[in-house]
Structures are given as structure tokens and as C-alpha cells.
Amino acid sequence: MRRFAQAFVDVDAFAPGLPDHLALALSSAVQRYNIGKGSSAAVLFTTDAADPSITDMQWGLVPRWSKEPTTPYTTVTARLSKAPTSRLFTSAWQHRHCIVPMTGYYKWDRERKPPWPMFVQRQDGRALLAAALWEHWQDDAGQVLDSFTVLTDENRSIPAPLSPDGPVFVTPQVAMEWLDRSIDTPAGLKARARTDALEAHYVSKAVRDLKQNDYTMLEPVSPDEAGPEATMAWDGDGMDEDDD
Numbered sequence: 001m002r003r004f005a006q007a008f009v010d011v012d013a014f015a016p017g018l019p020d021h022l023a024l025a026l027s028s029a030v031q032r033y034n035i036g037k038g039s040s041a042a043v044l045f046t047t048d049a050a051d052p053s054i055t056d057m058q059w060g061l062v063p064r065w066s067k068e069p070t071t072p073y074t075t076v077t078a079r080l081s082k083a084p085t086s087r088l089f090t091s092a093w094q095h096r097h098c099i100v101p102m103t104g105y106y107k108w109d110r111e112r113k114p115p116w117p118m119f120v121q122r123q124d125g126r127a128l129l130a131a132a133l134w135e136h137w138q139d140d141a142g143q144v145l146d147s148f149t150v151l152t153d154e155n156r157s158i159p160a161p162l163s164p165d166g167p168v169f170v171t172p173q174v175a176m177e178w179l180d181r182s183i184d185t186p187a188g189l190k191a192r193a194r195t196d197a198l199e200a201h202y203v204s205k206a207v208r209d210l211k212q213n214d215y216t217m218l219e220p221v222s223p224d225e226a227g228p229e230a231t232m233a234w235d236g237d238g239m240d241e242d243d244d
Helices: 020-027 090-095 172-179 186-192
Strands: 003-006 032-035 040-045 053-059 077-079 097-102 104-109 116-122 128-138 144-154 165-167 198-202
Touching (some): 003 040, 020 040, 032 040, 128 165, 128 172
Antiparallel strands (some): 040 097, 104 116, 116 198, 144 165
């Protein structure tokens, strides 16, 4: 997963269980149809002894020990099994859990030649809640950056022909437990993870261009009827977590 969308029409976009004020805040957030590495996204998070709140963070976690507000590593996603012991993510795993709500996300169909992007979403149209980690970076001059990574694992609910691997999705109730760190092991999160029925359809390869950001990104297309873009290659930022 290297792209996702956040475009929530109203509070009914969220399954029951998410606190009303959070659902309202998310439904009022900026609509983004093509979020990629380095983009801002609305994130549900907590700090110690604080209630859950929503803020924009940068996608692509920058560890707090980094000397710069960047990282040469692939940190838009983190494997669930490896995150707790990874130098990049261990501090965030221990102290800073978050939830990334999604209208859906983009994933490449590798069975097609050339590969083609598809948009994955819940069949009922409601939002997906992805378990994630966030980090606070600050330098001596006072420059600050909050950033996040999305946890990934095997997910057999992802429809064929897409590979069965993607974000770790949870219900609103489990999302609250993840935020307060009641769940603190990969096995614990995996046992509580749940993915409602998903569907996927082909979309334009325009998703590779982060400047493209409107509702047309989600519209179905037929790869067999596409024009010159059908033979165009894609850049590394458009690849899936399989390429990490």
C-alpha cells in the first residue's frame, strides 16, 4: 500500500462504536483522494492521560533519533511481526499507537501485464480503520514533526486478484483499545483484527501523480479500454508493501 484516500461524507461513514465527536471531526476533515509518502493525513491518536483526538500527520514515520526530519528507510508501512523489535518503530510501538481512517486504499494488480492499480474499500461503503504507529520528532532548534506508519500483515479478506497482504484493520471498539495500548503484542492485535467484506475495482494510473487529488481518482476504469497510460511504467512510490 502506497496510496490511500480519506473522503468521509458524514458521520454515517463510520461503523457504530466510534465516539460521536471523533466521527464528526473526521467527517469535517479535508477530503483527500490520493495520499502518498510525505502527504498529510488525518490521524486518530492519544498522548499520555489524554482522550483520543484527531490531527494531521505526515505519512512516513521519522524516528525521533533521526538527525533530520526525513529518513532514507521505507516507513510508510511496518510489518506487524517486526515492528515491536525494529529500531525504527520500537519506541512508537511501546508508547504511541494511532488509527488511520480510510475511505479505501490503492493496491496494484500484479496479475495483469502491465500491472494496474485497484481501489480497495468496504462493500458497505463505510470507513476502514487501520492500526498504526506515530512518532514525534523535534530538533534542538524547536522544529517539530509528527509522522505515522501503517501496520501491515496477511489479510485473506483482500479480494483476488490482489495479493492477500495489507493494512491491519480493526473495529471502532478495538481501535479504542489499540489507542490506550491495552493491546501490546502482535499476536494480541492480530487476534482482534477484523476486516469486513471488501471489494476492489480498477482505477486510473493517475494515482501515481500526487498532484492528482479529486473524486475522479476513485472512479472505475477498464484497463483493456485505456489509452497510452496502459503501457506506462510506475515509479517505486506507487508499489505495494510486497516490495518493501
